[in-house]
Amino acid sequence: MAATSSTTGRAGTTDDAARAALGSACERVRDATPDDAVDGVGPALVACPGSTAEVAEVMRAAAAHGLTVVTRGRGTKTTWGRAPASADLVVDLSAMDRVLDHAAGDLIVETQAGTRLADVQETVAAAGQRLGLDEMVPGASIGGALATGSSGPGRLATGTLRDLLIGVTMVRADGVVAKAGGRVVKNVAGYDLGKLVHGSFGTLAVVTEALFRLHPLPAARRFVTVPVEDPAHADRLTQAVVHAQVVPGALEVDVPADGPGTLTVLLEGIAEGVLGRTTATLDLLGAGATAGDAAPEGWGAYPWAVTATGDQRASAVKLTFALSGLADVLSAARRGPAPVHVRGSSGVGVVYAAIPSGSDPAAVAGSVGLLRAACSRHGGSAVVLDAPAAVKDVIDTWGPVPGLDLMRRVKEQFDPDRRLAPGRFVGGI
Amino acid sequence: MSGTHGTRRTSGHRPDPVPPEATAATGGTGDRQASLDAVARRAREVVPAAGVITDHARLRTYECDGLAHYKVTPGLVVVPETVEQLAAVVRACAEERLPFVARGSGTGLSGGALPRADGVLVVTSRMRAIREVRREDQRAVVEPGVINLDVTRAAAPYGYYYAPDPSSQQICSIGGNVAENSGGAHCLKYGFTTNHVLGAELVTPDGDVVELGGAAPDSPGYDLLGAVVGSEGTLGIVTAATVRLVRAPEEVRTLLAGFASTDHAGAATSAIIAAGIVPAAIEMMDALAIEAAEAAVHCNYPQGAGAVLVIELDGAAVEVEHEFVGVERLCRDNEAFEIRVATDPAERALIWKGRKSAFAAVGRISPDYIVQDGVIPRTALPEVLRAIADLSESSGVRVANVFHAGDGNLHPLVLFDESVEGAGQAAEKVSGAILDLCIGHGGSITGEHGVGIDKAAYMPRMFSDEDLDTMQLVRCAFDPHGISNPGKVFPTPRLCGEVPGKHKGAHPLQEAGMAEVF
Numbered sequence: 001m002a003a004t005s006s007t008t009g010r011a012g013t014t015d016d017a018a019r020a021a022l023g024s025a026c027e028r029v030r031d032a033t034p035d036d037a038v039d040g041v042g043p044a045l046v047a048c049p050g051s052t053a054e055v056a057e058v059m060r061a062a063a064a065h066g067l068t069v070v071t072r073g074r075g076t077k078t079t080w081g082r083a084p085a086s087a088d089l090v091v092d093l094s095a096m097d098r099v100l101d102h103a104a105g106d107l108i109v110e111t112q113a114g115t116r117l118a119d120v121q122e123t124v125a126a127a128g129q130r131l132g133l134d135e136m137v138p139g140a141s142i143g144g145a146l147a148t149g150s151s152g153p154g155r156l157a158t159g160t161l162r163d164l165l166i167g168v169t170m171v172r173a174d175g176v177v178a179k180a181g182g183r184v185v186k187n188v189a190g191y192d193l194g195k196l197v198h199g200s201f202g203t204l205a206v207v208t209e210a211l212f213r214l215h216p217l218p219a220a221r222r223f224v225t226v227p228v229e230d231p232a233h234a235d236r237l238t239q240a241v242v243h244a245q246v247v248p249g250a251l252e253v254d255v256p257a258d259g260p261g262t263l264t265v266l267l268e269g270i271a272e273g274v275l276g277r278t279t280a281t282l283d284l285l286g287a288g289a290t291a292g293d294a295a296p297e298g299w300g301a302y303p304w305a306v307t308a309t310g311d312q313r314a315s316a317v318k319l320t321f322a323l324s325g326l327a328d329v330l331s332a333a334r335r336g337p338a339p340v341h342v343r344g345s346s347g348v349g350v351v352y353a354a355i356p357s358g359s360d361p362a363a364v365a366g367s368v369g370l371l372r373a374a375c376s377r378h379g380g381s382a383v384v385l386d387a388p389a390a391v392k393d394v395i396d397t398w399g400p401v402p403g404l405d406l407m408r409r410v411k412e413q414f415d416p417d418r419r420l421a422p423g424r425f426v427g428g429i
Numbered sequence: 430m431s432g433t434h435g436t437r438r439t440s441g442h443r444p445d446p447v448p449p450e451a452t453a454a455t456g457g458t459g460d461r462q463a464s465l466d467a468v469a470r471r472a473r474e475v476v477p478a479a480g481v482i483t484d485h486a487r488l489r490t491y492e493c494d495g496l497a498h499y500k501v502t503p504g505l506v507v508v509p510e511t512v513e514q515l516a517a518v519v520r521a522c523a524e525e526r527l528p529f530v531a532r533g534s535g536t537g538l539s540g541g542a543l544p545r546a547d548g549v550l551v552v553t554s555r556m557r558a559i560r561e562v563r564r565e566d567q568r569a570v571v572e573p574g575v576i577n578l579d580v581t582r583a584a585a586p587y588g589y590y591y592a593p594d595p596s597s598q599q600i601c602s603i604g605g606n607v608a609e610n611s612g613g614a615h616c617l618k619y620g621f622t623t624n625h626v627l628g629a630e631l632v633t634p635d636g637d638v639v640e641l642g643g644a645a646p647d648s649p650g651y652d653l654l655g656a657v658v659g660s661e662g663t664l665g666i667v668t669a670a671t672v673r674l675v676r677a678p679e680e681v682r683t684l685l686a687g688f689a690s691t692d693h694a695g696a697a698t699s700a701i702i703a704a705g706i707v708p709a710a711i712e713m714m715d716a717l718a719i720e721a722a723e724a725a726v727h728c729n730y731p732q733g734a735g736a737v738l739v740i741e742l743d744g745a746a747v748e749v750e751h752e753f754v755g756v757e758r759l760c761r762d763n764e765a766f767e768i769r770v771a772t773d774p775a776e777r778a779l780i781w782k783g784r785k786s787a788f789a790a791v792g793r794i795s796p797d798y799i800v801q802d803g804v805i806p807r808t809a810l811p812e813v814l815r816a817i818a819d820l821s822e823s824s825g826v827r828v829a830n831v832f833h834a835g836d837g838n839l840h841p842l843v844l845f846d847e848s849v850e851g852a853g854q855a856a857e858k859v860s861g862a863i864l865d866l867c868i869g870h871g872g873s874i875t876g877e878h879g880v881g882i883d884k885a886a887y888m889p890r891m892f893s894d895e896d897l898d899t900m901q902l903v904r905c906a907f908d909p910h911g912i913s914n915p916g917k918v919f920p921t922p923r924l925c926g927e928v929p930g931k932h933k934g935a936h937p938l939q940e941a942g943m944a945e946v947f
Contacts, residue, residue: 105703159624179892180896186836187876190897192623193900216706243564270751273747277748318647322568379643399649413905
């Protein structure tokens, strides 16, 4: 049974020849069910390859039969972006879920793309190490985190997967397997294709394996939290912390649609260091600041319910801005027609906004417009990551994208037949 | 610092003075001189007269960069002052299908700025404005001709600095840093240029001006900026960069430790990393490198050391103070026979002086040398150093080792005397064998100096045809006519109109006898 969405997607189709070819290419191929729909666009088939070689066979078969393909890690962000114009085949990487190698002495780990982020953390924690990435959606895969460029509070200290990825194996739309980077952190040989696929929503290639640099697990951590009265207060405190010498591991604001918000600083390191820096941070944040060992509620989670589906979804927006734009962005959140809950890193200039499900699409559009203008004033952008179909129908979810022509040319080189997640990405890519 | 004592080469193993890749025809046909004249005319319309150079003697002064072994006199040199001027010149090149090469300070070590005799050298040295420094955003916007250290100088009054610190930072340019994705001693903790560039204004090989990234992170769409940084001038020319500024640390502590051997120093390094400490830098030098540094700058490193470590910690004072105690203890536990802790900036500078002078210093103990830039996994350090020592012994070619112990980026300095018959070839053979060692241990042929012309022939040892073909899809998107620094990085260019697939053997133009080989 194939579903169609209220946007543009057509139901996936495959003929007998294509099915036979896929069956030869991959051991596990099955008919799609309604649960396999990609943001309302139903595929015809789902392939579950177990290796890079098998992925290559699948992609060759798909190419030979002109099938459109959407790659899925563990399916936690399938509805991000725009609904694909078509999705004949879903390539599901959940069977490729192993940590391939953990070289603790070199602080690197190699994983398959379908590996759960949590499993990676558990493996490397055994040697007192961590992958410097927050699991923003429980159960997320490495490949999905890479494809969507998802990140959380810890990016202030350790960067995002863009900074942590040192090597990648990908399968092109034509089935050719290619690698870039390598097993060492210091490497400038050739182009950095890892950065190109980061955040590319599966539209350039299918990433099957990746290598990452690791960080030591800190010996101690403390959270220092203070209520914030208004956007100007949040801005003052953020500026105070980033210019001080406390070396925050994270600097987050959490501002609901009404009422006061909070600002939280995470301090990590050796016990004596954290002790001293906590005292300094308490001084910086002033009256009402408290220190504790437990993360505040909602820490490391997007401000929307990640398991909601269909029309129960909130409108989920990613806002970026130069640091000094914080007050402007928070004010814009309060000024719009829809209620907006903002949570994210004021220390990096990347925050997330949630507008409740059931909000009038026109009101959502109004609020997004104000937020987008505010971000743009500060060199940034507002992207609607996910929203109910009725909202996606009336909003330019990706917003303006400088350099789009060049991006189209890159897409044309990698996927000339436009078969990888067509329509999910910017500019209709 | 360019090699002032004798010739300095990197890993080039070719007998020709100029490798074929540097001059293979780009596909443009017709009278090259007429095309050069047309571009010169167009350049004179927009660039002040002094910035359009056709005089042969002056052209020759641009014939090489820091890799002095290869020299090519450019067909034309243009020194624009603004992005509009630069874009107009590139557009003229595009119309004439003439190749162009960008040059910053000309200090690169892989021949990335080696000119084309049939093309235009675009020099960015006059685009050297620091357009803005914004403390509240921790950002600066700088033009490509700005010297690396000058960014830090501009940020210093605000309590900030620009973190990527190549040893040549007093003279190398930001544009060059962006092209090579330069590192430096402190990249162990702070990352490389690509982690500190958030936005760029790029003149594409078509001559269009595009904005990539910006003052805020995570621009929507493909991370083209991530592909451009480190692309060695093959995807266009960056005319402005938005860079991240880092808060100057509250405390910096530096120590110099002397060990009996590189094995002991390596063990100390491993112990520090295993303890979960991330120093700002861990640098190692072996006995031969120490000897050279002593002869050059009299740094007075511990007498009789088989190896020294320069270790630096930085950050919050309370954190650094405690961690430093741990680092000292670990050095002693691993048999450091002497430890010196810098107690003021002058002592810190002196400790670093030896390490920073190392490349130039070997000129004191050898007339000629090749400097390498291979990377190995850090845990393979003892094994690889032993293998290099064996190579040196069996070939009779001396190798001094200076390197970033924290991340396995080696800089073996292969010493020889050009005037001795066969010495050059023997040195090149050892140099190539060292690169093979790095590849064999799962490392890289270049950690920070770039592939350029110098290591293009080694790319197929590190990457398969399919890997290189895939990278070149990006090049085809940006530069379908192959005029942006052609002949660099990839040994076999991909013809952009063709169907993707495997490419083997010599470039078709070479086979057809159309490519020039000097």
